[in-house]
Amino acid sequence: GYTTMGFEISNQLSEKPTHVFLQAGVGAMAGAMAGFFADYYGKERPTVTIVEPLNADCIYQSAKADDGKPHNVTGDLKTIMAGLACGEPCTIGWKVLHDYADFFVSIPDTFAEKGMQVLGIPLAGDEKVVSGESGASTMGFVYEVLTNPELADIKKAIGLDENSRILCISTEGDTDKENYRSIVWDGSYPSY
Numbered sequence: 001g002y003t004t005m006g007f008e009i010s011n012q013l014s015e016k017p018t019h020v021f022l023q024a025g026v027g028a029m030a031g032a033m034a035g036f037f038a039d040y041y042g043k044e045r046p047t048v049t050i051v052e053p054l055n056a057d058c059i060y061q062s063a064k065a066d067d068g069k070p071h072n073v074t075g076d077l078k079t080i081m082a083g084l085a086c087g088e089p090c091t092i093g094w095k096v097l098h099d100y101a102d103f104f105v106s107i108p109d110t111f112a113e114k115g116m117q118v119l120g121i122p123l124a125g126d127e128k129v130v131s132g133e134s135g136a137s138t139m140g141f142v143y144e145v146l147t148n149p150e151l152a153d154i155k156k157a158i159g160l161d162e163n164s165r166i167l168c169i170s171t172e173g174d175t176d177k178e179n180y181r182s183i184v185w186d187g188s189y190p191s192y
Contacts, residue, residue, distance in 0.1 A: 003036045025085070028092070030093060132173060
C-alpha cells in the first residue's frame with residue numbers, strides 16, 4: 001500500500017521532488033517510501049529526511065549508533081505525535097532506511113504543532129490540509145528549518161534553498177478533533 005502511495009504521488013507531480021520528508025514511528029511507511037523513491041528515480045532520487053518525535057526516536061537512535069542495527073528506545077515515549085510513539089524499529093523498514101535515507105532528525109512536539117497550523121491555516125492561494133500531529137510533523141520540521149536562523153546549519157546540510165521542490169506526506173487527518181482544534185485555532189497543545 002505504501003508503494004502505491006508513492007507511485008500515485010509521483011504520477012501527480014509535475015516535477016521530481018528534490019527533497020522528501022517522511023515521518024517515522026516504527027519506520028515501515030518511511031522505509032517503503034524511501035525504497036520506492038530510490039527505485040523510481042534511481043540515481044536522480046531525492047534527498048530523504050526521516051522525522052521522529054524526541055521521546056520516541058528509535059530510527060534516529062539507530063542511525064546515530066552507526067552500526068547498521070536497529071535500536072529501541074525505552075521510557076515514557078510521551079509526545080503529541082501518538083502515531084509515531086513506537087520506540088521499536090521495524091527491521092525491514094530500518095534496513096531500507098539505513099541504505100536510502102540521507103538524514104535523520106528528532107523533533108520536539110512544538111514542531112508538529114507548527115506543521116498542523118501551517119497546513120490548517122495556509123497562505124492565500126494554498127489549499128488547506130487537515131493533518132493530525134504525526135502527519136504534520138514533517139511540515140513542521142520543514143517550516144522550522146526554513147524560517148529559524150538557528151537551524152541554518154541543518155538547512156545547509158540538507159541542501160534546502162529557493163530551488164528546492166519539497167514533498168511532505170501527511171498520513172493522518174484530525175484523529176483527535178478536540179486536540180486538533182486546540183492546536184490549530186488556539187495555538188496550544190495539551191501538557192502531560
